[in-house]
Amino acid sequence: MRKQLMAAVIFPLALGQAGIALAQSSTSAYQGGASDVQRKANTNQATSELFYMIQQLQGEVRRLKGETEEQRHLIERLQSQGRDRYIDLDQRILDLSEKVSAQPKASDVAGGDSGEDKSSAEVREYRQPEAEERKAYKAIQDLIHNQKKYDQAIGQLYEFIDKYPEGDLTVNAYYWLGEVYLVKPQLEQARQAFSIVATRYADHRKAPDAVYKLGVTLDRLDEKSEARRQMEQVVNDYPKSEAARLAKKYLGSGQG
Structure with a gap:
């Protein structure tokens, strides 16, 4: 009878301790799983942010390359226009020289001797x-x-x-x-x-x-x-x- 009484006390106690141990084990496993999930979530977020930053940098590089290319074309266009402008000016002064060369000289119009003082020679009237x-x-x-x-x-x-x-x-x-x-x-x-x-x-x-x-x-x-x-x-x-x-x-x- 005494043995049966002790068995009745010890068995529930053992069951309780086993339950506690099982609960602790389950909690630890759950916490470990949650930690892994959190780490994965953090890693995914960091990867996404890094990808976004790379995308932004690539976009900025493309923009700067585009601006550089536009400036290069602008410089080349201005240089070309400058060369064309001065070529045109040189040609115009040559054309003017030829036009003036076709006109009579002032000494011919004045009718004076070539050795005469031009400051006192008769001068033509200008418009x-x-x-x-x-x-x-x-x-x-x-x-x-x-x-x-x-x-x-x-x-x-x-x-x-x-x-x-x-x-x-x-x-x-x-x-x-x-x-x-x-x-x-x-x-x-x-x-x-x-x-x-x-x-x-x-x-x-x-x-x-x-x-x-x-x-x-x-x-x-x-x-x-x-x-x-x-x-x-x-x-x-x-x-x-x-x-x-x-x-x-x-x-x-x-x-x-």
């Missing part, structure tokens, strides 16, 4: 400018002297010469074309522009300055002997001019 022409010329002068926009001034000088040919201010426009080219400096173009005034409009008030500046241009082109010849021509042909005074100074300095 006087209208108000609109004066306004256009004044705007070009503003571009040159105040704004220093030489490229724009060159373009407008060509347009002025085309629109208002054979006028008093047209000769001035040729002269200032030479001055702007001299400043840039584009010496061959300057030489051609000054030569037009010096040889075809030798009776114009701008002629002494043009001959002198032609000499300056030739000096910069390292054509010293020809530069000296132009300076001597200024002194001989326009002895009372300010250009003659500057030419004498050049000659007296021993240059050329």
Whole structure:
């Protein structure tokens, strides 16, 4: 009887302990499974974020490459336009030179002896400018002297010469074309522009300055002997001019 009583007490106790152990084992297994799931979830999230970042970086690289390519094309287009523009300007001044060459020289029009002082020779009358022409010329002068926009001034000088040919201010426009080219400096173009005034409009008030500046241009082109010849021509042909005074100074300095 005593043995049966002890068995009745011990057996439920054993069952209780076994139940506790089983519950603990189940809880541990559940917790381990939950931890694995959490780790996998975290890994998947990190992978997704990394993929998203890579996608963003790839998009940014493509955008930058596109902008770089656009800038390269723009630069190439501007360079091409610049070359074409200056080729066009060179051709235009050559065309103007040929056009002027077809006209009679100032000495022929004046009818004076070739050795006569050109400052006192009879001069032809040049067409006087209208108000609109004066306004256009004044705007070009503003571009040159105040704004220093030489490229724009060159373009407008060509347009002025085309629109208002054979006028008093047209000769001035040729002269200032030479001055702007001299400043840039584009010496061959300057030489051609000054030569037009010096040889075809030798009776114009701008002629002494043009001959002198032609000499300056030739000096910069390292054509010293020809530069000296132009300076001597200024002194001989326009002895009372300010250009003659500057030419004498050049000659007296021993240059050329």
